[in-house]
Amino acid sequence: MIAIPANPTRGHLLRCGPGESILDLARHQSMGGLVALRKALAMQPAALIDEVKKATIRGRGGAGFPAGTKWSFLPKDNPKPRYLVINADEGEPGTFKDRYFLEQDPFPLLEGIAISAYAIGAHTAFLYVRGEFVHGIKVLEDAVEQMRKAGVLGRSVLGSPFALEIVVHPGAGAYICGEESALLESIEGKPGRPRNRPPFPAVAGLWACPTIINNVETMACVRLVLQHGADAFLAMGLPKDGGPKIYGLSGHVKRPGLYEAPLGLTLRTLIYDFGGGTIGDKPIKGIIPGGSSTPVLGPDALDVAMDFERIKAAGSMLGTAAATIFTEGTCPVAVLLRISRFYAHESCGQCTPCRDGTGWLERIVESIEHGTARPGDCDVLLSAANQIMGNTICALGDAAALPVISFVNRFRDDFEAHITGRACPYGAA
Amino acid sequence: MALAFSPDADREFDRIVRRYPNRRAALIPTLVLADRQFGYLSREAMEYVAKRLELPSAWVLSTATFYTLLRKRPTGRFHLQVCVNVACYLKGADQLGDHLKKRLGIGFGEVTPDGLFSLEGVQCLAACGTAPVIQVNDAYHEDMTLDKVDALIESLRTAPADGGAAAGPGGAR
Numbered sequence: 001m002i003a004i005p006a007n008p009t010r011g012h013l014l015r016c017g018p019g020e021s022i023l024d025l026a027r028h029q030s031m032g033g034l035v036a037l038r039k040a041l042a043m044q045p046a047a048l049i050d051e052v053k054k055a056t057i058r059g060r061g062g063a064g065f066p067a068g069t070k071w072s073f074l075p076k077d078n079p080k081p082r083y084l085v086i087n088a089d090e091g092e093p094g095t096f097k098d099r100y101f102l103e104q105d106p107f108p109l110l111e112g113i114a115i116s117a118y119a120i121g122a123h124t125a126f127l128y129v130r131g132e133f134v135h136g137i138k139v140l141e142d143a144v145e146q147m148r149k150a151g152v153l154g155r156s157v158l159g160s161p162f163a164l165e166i167v168v169h170p171g172a173g174a175y176i177c178g179e180e181s182a183l184l185e186s187i188e189g190k191p192g193r194p195r196n197r198p199p200f201p202a203v204a205g206l207w208a209c210p211t212i213i214n215n216v217e218t219m220a221c222v223r224l225v226l227q228h229g230a231d232a233f234l235a236m237g238l239p240k241d242g243g244p245k246i247y248g249l250s251g252h253v254k255r256p257g258l259y260e261a262p263l264g265l266t267l268r269t270l271i272y273d274f275g276g277g278t279i280g281d282k283p284i285k286g287i288i289p290g291g292s293s294t295p296v297l298g299p300d301a302l303d304v305a306m307d308f309e310r311i312k313a314a315g316s317m318l319g320t321a322a323a324t325i326f327t328e329g330t331c332p333v334a335v336l337l338r339i340s341r342f343y344a345h346e347s348c349g350q351c352t353p354c355r356d357g358t359g360w361l362e363r364i365v366e367s368i369e370h371g372t373a374r375p376g377d378c379d380v381l382l383s384a385a386n387q388i389m390g391n392t393i394c395a396l397g398d399a400a401a402l403p404v405i406s407f408v409n410r411f412r413d414d415f416e417a418h419i420t421g422r423a424c425p426y427g428a429a
Numbered sequence: 430m431a432l433a434f435s436p437d438a439d440r441e442f443d444r445i446v447r448r449y450p451n452r453r454a455a456l457i458p459t460l461v462l463a464d465r466q467f468g469y470l471s472r473e474a475m476e477y478v479a480k481r482l483e484l485p486s487a488w489v490l491s492t493a494t495f496y497t498l499l500r501k502r503p504t505g506r507f508h509l510q511v512c513v514n515v516a517c518y519l520k521g522a523d524q525l526g527d528h529l530k531k532r533l534g535i536g537f538g539e540v541t542p543d544g545l546f547s548l549e550g551v552q553c554l555a556a557c558g559t560a561p562v563i564q565v566n567d568a569y570h571e572d573m574t575l576d577k578v579d580a581l582i583e584s585l586r587t588a589p590a591d592g593g594a595a596a597g598p599g600g601a602r
């Protein structure tokens with residue numbers, strides 16, 4: 001059993017509750033800020049990477065790849081500069097956790113970046129922030145400036161020989177730029193079209209230089225590892241999934257928002273204890289557990305633990321641990337239509353199965369919702385989705401196909417009722 | 430008159446260019462700057478950016494047209510962006526959108542004849558815990574209701590020419 005916090009709106013990662021913020025470097029320092037960075041600078045980079053490896057921070061951007069392991073892929077003998085790139089594109093629908101750091105609590109993120117940059121030997125870090133977060137970009141630029149003035153960033157980080165600049169780089173509205181190789185193209189000033197791999201970014205990333213890409217929350221976790229030590233960090237989570245996690249909750253719940261708990265929280269605790277249950281106390285119809293690309297689950301999954309392994313065993317994915325709930329009386333076809341429309345809109349157009357396939361998915365789901373689909377179209381839909389899966393350069397194709405497959409399988413009766421009744425039985429169309 | 434950055438924008442442009450090892454990397458931040466200063470990215474504005482960065486205009490055009498936040502046509506002084514994605518949908522975004530369309534007499538992608546408002550349906554704004562959400566120029570308006578939307582429109586109609594608080598720190602973008 002994991003320890004369930006009494007007040008989950010605060011914790012190690014969420015230092016501020018809703019409406020609060022820590023935007024002043026002095027205040028950050030008075031709360032134990034920069035201790036982790038000082039500790040890191042006193043260590044050899046290799047020892048630092050070992051400590052992060054030991055903490056098994058699995059990447060918080062969705063894929064769950066262990067941060068320390070990723071760092072160790074950097075080539076030892078490449079003379080080119082190394083870059084650290086932080087992914088603050090936060091685009092996966094349902095997800096709103098990184099925005100917390102950008103707008104309310106930027107220093108743990110920036111400190112984590114400084115620690116990580118020192119560990120991997122990068123002297124420039126690019127923080128790629130989605131363009132809609134105009135306020136967050138201002139907050140970050142101000143926080144970076146405060147750190148530079150205080151000698152925490154710049155030519156000599158806290159008086160050490162290590163130099164670091166953090167560049168806040170705005171995106172301009174493209175979900176695909178959250179995909180790490182598209183993000184690199186975007187920083188280079190190009191359209192955000194994912195790259196073929198290999199080479200992986202650790203070998204040839206930004207301007208073909210060795211590059212590490214990590215999520216915002218991953219950086220905040222790196223700081224916690226240094227602050228408390230790898231063992232203490234592990235004890236905040238599970239033996240194989242280290243650390244605390246920020247969980248998002250949205251949709252038909254009484255108290256949507258961000259909550260912090262150890263990895264392995266059950267959906268039931270998240271929805272009923274933290275979220276206060278569903279609006280109108282209606283029974284749950286569907287749970288999208290980790291962002292809109294993760295396969296939809298039903299109320300039978302309420303006791304599933306939200307960690308990388310167990311949610312996978314239950315047929316979905318942890319993704320960004322941002323759960324969106326919908327209750328009985330909601331048309332699942334209408335919900336899927338919003339999701340399919342999104343992926344069709346966001347396909348970069350590079351791979352034919354995704355460019356054409358996501359459009360097909362949207363049009364078929366739309367015709368089902370509007371009662372104009374033909375018998376057999378559910379199978380056409382499944383077959384179209386299956387032909388996208390695995391046939392594209394990046395995972396956006398899979399992200400579009402997975403919800404379709406899971407919605408049709410879980411709510412097949414609802415889909416067929418639209419077709420036979422030639423209308424949406426929920427009146428949602 | 431030919432387009433040109435204001436002195437303030439020029440200083441910002443210099444700051445941007447200095448951050449990167451090459452000029453192409455400064456392209457998206459510069460396009461964002463140009464979009465703000467000129468109101469949208471006309472062909473002329475894109476050519477201006479190409480000239481300032483000494484980049485082929487084909488590079489500038491292909492990038493500018495890829496990104497949805499970079500406006501390719503004028504918007505209203507207040508650009509209302511209604512999130513239509515799943516979390517907002519579940520909390521009544523369609524009703525908000527319909528209400529705004531009726532109230533302003535325009536559809537998504539259109540501008541009111543007086544140029545004051547434009548309306549757009551946009552994808553997830555990453556504020557799902559406070560859905561439904563409308564972004565007005567730079568500012569997020571969260572936990573929206575029909576009443577709050579009405580009050581918002583009223584306050585924007587009477588806002589001072591510099592944009593007013595409801596449009597957020599950036600003012601009319």
Ligand SMILES: Cc1cc2nc3c(=O)[nH]c(=O)nc-3n(C[C@H](O)[C@H](O)[C@H](O)COP(=O)(O)O)c2cc1C
Pocket residue numbers: 058059060061062063064065067087088089090091092175176177178179180181213214215216218394395396399
């Ligand atoms: C289509 C697509 C969109 C993505 N969007 C994001 C995003 O918005 N933020 C993010 O951190 N990772 C996103 N990712 C995952 C990144 O590619 C990458 O795995 C991640 O940033 C690595 O950081 P981490 O190892 O710290 O999780 C996306 C992936 C795909 C395929």
